[in-house]
Amino acid sequence: MAMFGRRTTFGTKQPSFSELKETMRPTPDADGVTRVFSKELWDDPKIGKFLREVGFAPDDARNILPTAQDYIALFAAAKKRLDERTEAFNREMTTRYGYCRAAPFLVIDHTIWDGEHGAFLYAQMNLIGYDDWNVLMLAADVRTKELCDIAGHPGTVPAVTEVMTKRVIDWKQRHDLALEAFGVTAMGGQGITREQYEAEQDTLRREIVDNVGWMKPRIISELLRVQG
Known part of the structure; x- marks a missing residue:
């Protein structure tokens, strides 16, 4: 950060x-x-x-900023919750359809979280990629796709990764401008107040979550179109 x-x-x-x-x-x-x-x-x-x-x-x-160990523990707990949600989803769908093997798909994927812009999302926006806002449950095999009528898991979708990377870069630039303006104020100049900076943080965070929510049905529609 x-x-x-x-x-x-x-x-x-x-x-x-x-x-x-x-x-x-x-x-x-x-x-x-x-x-x-x-x-x-x-x-x-x-x-x-x-x-x-x-x-x-x-x-x-x-x-006080979290340490690397704090973040490791945070990610591990979030991954455990995701594994539990995946197991629950598969149990419920198996009860309904007789069989289900679904796996989570991250809209903002691992390459972004693990890359140079990942810290912006988790350290400055307080977002974790394993949480529900960023996850779709998709079929891990053909039988699940056919029985449960859900899109097949594609592994990764380079086009989605490209779009989301560009958006994350834009969000990060907006945050950096707000942070710098707040820094000018903190140094005794004319920038923005702490309240204005925190309001911009909140606005960006909501925009990121809402944008991923907007992407989800479009990703599913495109996968179903391609997979037939």
């Missing part, structure tokens, strides 16, 4: 845009904790005072 307060000396003049970007690095503080606003910012009379005025504190939960 992009951060503020990394290896920069704060003077009395307003930092340039390039200097501001230099402060936005995910580096732990001396105590080993990575913070949105680093410890050194709180020691700056102007910036520390401003941050307290807008309601922040150095060790607030929202100012």
Whole structure:
């Protein structure tokens, strides 16, 4: 996640845009904790005072960033929930149709989550790809497709991956602009408030979830058309 307060000396003049970007690095503080606003910012009379005025504190939960181990545990728990939902889906469909072997399909797929833009989705948008919003249950074999009347699992769909990658890049750019504007404010300039930044985060998150929801029936329709 992009951060503020990394290896920069704060003077009395307003930092340039390039200097501001230099402060936005995910580096732990001396105590080993990575913070949105680093410890050194709180020691700056102007910036520390401003941050307290807008309601922040150095060790607030929202100012402490999860570690890699935290995310590993988060993903593992989400994957376990998905496995349980898949088993439940197959049990229910087997009860109804006599047989079902379905498997989850991720609309925003693994290549995106594991790639250079994945951290934007999970660290900045608080989204996990294994959760329901991003999952379709599709037939893992021909018998399931025919008996249960659901589209066959294609493995991956390069066209969907391409479309979603472009959209994630666009969403990330919008978030970066909002984060930078908030950073200007945090540094004492004229940008956007914390409330405005968090509102933009919420808007982007809803847009991502809604867009994936919009994609789901279209993916199914296209798979059924191609598979016949």
